[in-house]
Amino acid sequence: xxxxxxxxxxxxxxxxxxxxxxxxxxxxxxxxxxxxxxxxxxxxxxxxxxxxxxxxxxxxxxxxxxxxxxxxxxxxxxxxxxxxxxxxxxxxxxxxxxxxxxxxxxxxxxxxxxxxxxxxxxxxxxxxxxxxxxxxxxxxxxxxxxxxxxxxxxxxxxxxxxxxxxxxxxxxxxxxxxxxxxxxxxxxxxxxxxxxxxxxxxxxxxxxxxxxxxxxxxxxxxxxxxxxxxxxxxxxxxxxxxxxxxxxxxxxxxxxxxxxxxxxxxxxxxxxxxxxxxxxxxxxxxxxxxxxxxxxxxxxxxxxxxxxxxxxxxxxxxxxxxxxxxxxxxxxxxxxxxxxxxxxxxxxxxxxxxxxxxxxxxxxxxxxxxxxxxxxxxxxxxxxxxxxxxxxxxxxxxxxxxxxxxxxxxxxxxxxxxxxxxxxxxxxxxxxxxxxxxxxxxxxxxxxxxxxxxxxxxxxxxxxxxxxxxxxxxxxxxxxxxxxxxxxxxxxxxxxxxxxxxxxxxxxxxxxxxxxxxxxxxxxxxxxxxxxxxxxxxxxxxxxxxxxxxxxxxxxxxxxxxxxxxxxxxxxxxxxxxxxxxxxxxxxxxxxxxxxxxxxxxxxxxxxxxxxxxxxxxxxxxxxxxxxxxxxxxxxxxxxxxxxxxxxxxxxxxxxxxxxxxxxxxxxxxxxxxxxxxxxxxxxxxxxxxxxxxxxxxxxxxxxxxxxx
Ligand code: ADP
Ligand code: ZN
Ligand code: ZN
Numbered sequence: 152x153x154x155x156x157x158x159x160x161x162x163x164x165x166x167x168x169x170x171x172x173x174x175x176x177x178x179x180x181x182x183x184x185x186x187x188x189x190x191x192x193x194x195x196x197x198x199x200x201x202x203x204x205x206x207x208x209x210x211x212x213x214x215x216x217x218x219x220x221x222x223x224x225x226x227x228x229x230x231x232x233x234x235x236x237x238x239x240x241x242x243x244x245x246x247x248x249x250x251x252x253x254x255x256x257x258x259x260x261x262x263x264x265x266x267x268x269x270x271x272x273x274x275x276x277x278x279x280x281x282x283x284x285x286x287x288x289x290x291x292x293x294x295x296x297x298x299x300x301x302x303x304x305x306x307x308x309x310x311x312x313x314x315x316x317x318x319x320x321x322x323x324x325x326x327x328x329x330x331x332x333x334x335x336x337x338x339x340x341x342x343x344x345x346x347x348x349x350x351x352x353x354x355x356x357x358x359x360x361x362x363x364x365x366x367x368x369x370x371x372x373x374x375x376x377x378x379x380x381x382x383x384x385x386x387x388x389x390x391x392x393x394x395x396x397x398x399x400x401x402x403x404x405x406x407x408x409x410x411x412x413x414x415x416x417x418x419x420x421x422x423x424x425x426x427x428x429x430x431x432x433x434x435x436x437x438x439x440x441x442x443x444x445x446x447x448x449x450x451x452x453x454x455x456x457x458x459x460x461x462x463x464x465x466x467x468x469x470x471x472x473x474x475x476x477x478x479x480x481x482x483x484x485x486x487x488x489x490x491x492x493x494x495x496x497x498x499x500x501x502x503x504x505x506x507x508x509x510x511x512x513x514x515x516x517x518x519x520x521x522x523x524x525x526x527x528x529x530x531x532x533x534x535x536x537x538x539x540x541x542x543x544x545x546x547x548x549x550x551x552x553x554x555x556x557x558x559x560x561x562x563x564x565x566x567x568x569x570x571x572x573x574x575x576x577x578x579x580x581x582x583x584x585x586x587x588x589x590x591x592x593x594x595x596x597x598x599x600x601x602x603x604x605x606x607x608x609x610x611x612x613x614x615x616x617x618x619x620x621x622x623x624x625x626x627x628x629x630x631x632x633x634x635x636x637x638x639x640x641x642x643x644x645x646x647x648x649x650x651x652x653x654x655x656x657x658x659x660x661x662x663x664x665x666x667x668x669x670x671x672x673x674x675x676x677x678x679x680x681x682x683x684x685x686x687x688x689x690x691x692x693x694x695x696x697x698x699x700x701x702x703x704x705x706x707x708x709x710x711x712x713x714x715x716x717x718x719x720x721x722x723x724x725x726x727x728x729x730x731x732x733x734x735x736x737x738x739x740x741x742x743x744x745x746x747x748x749x750x751x752x753x754x755x756x757x758x759x760x761x762x763x764x765x766x767x768x769x770x771x772x773x774x775x776x777x778x779x780x781x782x783x784x785x786x787x788x789x790x791x792x793x794x795x796x797x798x799x800x801x802x803x804x805x806x807x808x809x810x811x812x813x814x815x816x817x818x819x820x821x822x823x824x825x826x827x828x829x830x831x832x833x834x835x836x837x838x839x840x841x842x843x844x845x846x847x848x849x850x851x852x853x854x855x856x857x858x859x860x
Contacts, residue, residue, distance in 0.1 A: 186230030317697025537592030
């Protein structure tokens with residue numbers, strides 16, 4: 152048995168939540184450097200693993216050693232570097248997950264599935280070339296604001312918060328910084344992240360157009376979950392080998408192996424999509440900051456409405472606070488090539504007849520725009536026809552039998568659908584309880600808005616004397632591959648006069664002829680129990696307002712101002728007041744003051760533990776028992792109150808797919824203490840789970856820096 156002369160420690164995805172940081176040991180014919188990809192037996196399966204550095208005990212194995220030998224080495228792929236391994240280890244530790252889970256989730260799925268021979272075949276395919284060509288880039292002249300941002304990014308260390316209005320030319324600044332970095336160093340790589348898959352094609356076009364002529368057709372690759380597995384593998388390998396100079400992607404791209412990483416851009420850094428909501432609940436924005444510091448890469452966070460965390464972290468020094476924040480704030484207030492920001496019109500819905508959907512002045516404004524050939528965009532953050540059906544006679548409601556939520560009425564395909572568990576039934580003709588035919592939708596969603604608008608605009612003609620055209624874009628209309636692109640193309644080409652949709656349409660799209668944006672029913676978020684709801688609503692409305700009047704030449708030719716309409720029962724609410732003046736800074740100051748007084752993030756740090764169980768009692772019982780055990784063990788931060796544990800409560804939607812859900816909040820003024828507490832609590836939670844009285848527990852998970860409370 153002397154051929155297996157080395158022991159290797161391997162990170163791999165173990166079946167259950169089996170503790171943090173385990174490595175399994177295997178025997179190997181030769182020592183393998185850390186970062187090597189290997190295939191190893193696990194039970195009856197063979198799985199992918201990453202060799203990890205533990206104290207590597209090499210040498211002869213004693214006779215009768217029980218270590219199983221590794222099954223193969225993925226020779227064609229260079230070992231994953233130390234910076235990548237440190238990133239993965241940090242993320243696993245910080246977000247309280249197993250090392251192997253995070254490591255394997257960070258690799259493209261095909262790497263897990265392909266056998267070494269298959270992979271070798273894949274690697275023999277010629278990659279599109281990257282490398283310097285003689286072409287130089289014809290650069291447009293930057294504005295003074297852009298130039299100032301560029302030169303400070305070039306000369307200072309950062310991290311930077313690029314605070315620029317929509318249309319202020321942030322993307323141009325990213326492009327210029329990337330270019331400068333890549334030209335200065337032939338091995339340098341840049342990572343550029345956007346929040347949504349559907350924003351990547353637009354960005355890719357811009358980056359490829361700019362850089363392919365200079366650095367070769369393979370210089371720019373994308374990385375997101377909308378790609379096929381072979382595409383993802385190809386992009387990943389190109390990034391890992393260094394042949395790709397620029398990686399564009401969604402949050403998952405933060406884990407790409409980029410040995411030459413010198414610059415990270417996080418565009419729309421405030422967007423909640425940067426937070427992964429299952430498995431390891433990481434924040435790609437926060438990991439980007441960590442990675443930049445570790446790997447000595449510059450980091451640019453960009454937004455017109457920064458997260459309050461980033462805004463606070465970039466506060467300038469003052470007399471009371473001579474240090475200021477740790478980020479550098481760069482401000483670009485002016486819009487380029489775009490008209491003035493939208494004029495905000497608020498409609499007080501208390502003054503409107505009951506059940507008004509479109510107030511008369513809003514309808515009038517939309518009508519005028521259709522007649523002039525301009526486009527309008529109507530936002531409602533709820534898809535379907537109506538959130539619930541109800542029976543007038545007996546009060547029956549279309550409740551989901553598996554969740555504590557209503558089934559949503561979808562008129563187009565006559566279904567009742569639960570948006571939490573997916574349970575779908577045909578719409579009944581009679582009330583299932585009393586048989587009455589008198590069943591009606593309550594409330595409204597985008598389908599109904601589209602229908603009502605169709606009725607209201609029936610007589611309205613476009614300049615070419617054809618009827619007004621209305622289109623809807625939401626998760627229901629864009630399920631098919633390519634559907635969203637096709638629908639967006641229709642809007643861009645001017646075929647559509649009024650676009651109705653959810654927040655999907657508010658983000659990033661460069662519509663040229665939209666002169667009116669309306670939020671018809673935004674009040675829901677004003678009184679949410681989630682303290683971030685106002686911040687999110689403000690960002691969404693500002694971003695939506697930014698869709699209007701993007702083309703100054705067009706606006707000038709039309710000769711009318713662009714408008715953002717808000718219909719509200721609370722038109723004087725601080726969110727709408729700040730929106731009216733486009734004053735992010737005033738809004739942020741007011742929110743931060745409230746947060747500081749209440750000691751909420753960014754003035755404190757939070758984590759959640761969620762428990763799912765067959766009954767609410769078991770879920771909360773588990774959390775209470777784990778809390779008691781934490782206090783009994785005097786875990787870090789508890790005695791002096793640096794870490795505060797709140798009592799368990801049911802989630803807002805308490806039951807989903809017949810599972811009861813509860814959560815408890817932990818808060819601390821010290822991130823480090825909260826981390827120490829969580830690390831020490833992990834084994835206590837494990838031990839609590841194995842006690843017989845918690846048998847009905849389905850799962851538990853930790854969410855560090857949760858975005859939704
Ligand atoms: P943002 O990312 O801040 O929304 P973009 O970078 O997309 O803004 O710029 C908005 C528009 O202005 C784009 O059409 C872009 O081509 C144009 N633009 C940006 N910088 C300049 C410049 N220096 N000169 C002329 N046009 C510019
Ligand atoms: Zn009934
Ligand atoms: Zn359901």
